[in-house]
Amino acid sequence: MKIEKLDAPQLLGLNKFNVDEEAAHIVIDKTICARCLEKPCLVVCPAVLYKLDKNGEISFDYAGCLECGTCRVMCKNKGIIKWEYPRGTFGVTYRY
Numbered sequence: 046m047k048i049e050k051l052d053a054p055q056l057l058g059l060n061k062f063n064v065d066e067e068a069a070h071i072v073i074d075k076t077i078c079a080r081c082l083e084k085p086c087l088v089v090c091p092a093v094l095y096k097l098d099k100n101g102e103i104s105f106d107y108a109g110c111l112e113c114g115t116c117r118v119m120c121k122n123k124g125i126i127k128w129e130y131p132r133g134t135f136g137v138t139y140r141y
Contacts, residue, residue: 057092057111064108065135070128071107071116077124078103085119111137 051059078084084103086095092109095116110131117128130136 053091059140060111061138061140062109063135063138065131068132069107070112070131070136071105071110071125072127073103073105073124074126075103075124077122077126081120081122081124085121086116086124089115089119091115 078086079102084095084097086103086105087097091113092111094106094109096104098104112130114128117125
């Protein structure tokens with residue numbers, strides 16, 4: 046029996062997301078984020094959901110969130126004003 050090794054992007058591609066379009070489970074305050082010089086969220090999010098646009102403004106898309114909480118822990122300026130697990134039946138389902 047041969048076991049196929051998958052890299053991180055391939056494994057992430059197996060996940061299923063049921064996105065709650067009515068209630069974001071993570072909300073950021075872009076005003077607070079603009080004052081943050083280090084912006085650790087750009088490098089710690091394993092799903093790479095935090096991005097800087099051409100004007101240097103941060104954006105975030107909760108639809109692909111892995112619900113690990115790393116961004117919340119690393120955000121020392123409290124720019125993440127809401128972080129909770131998605132409502133029942135919503136969020137990520139890990140598959141392999």
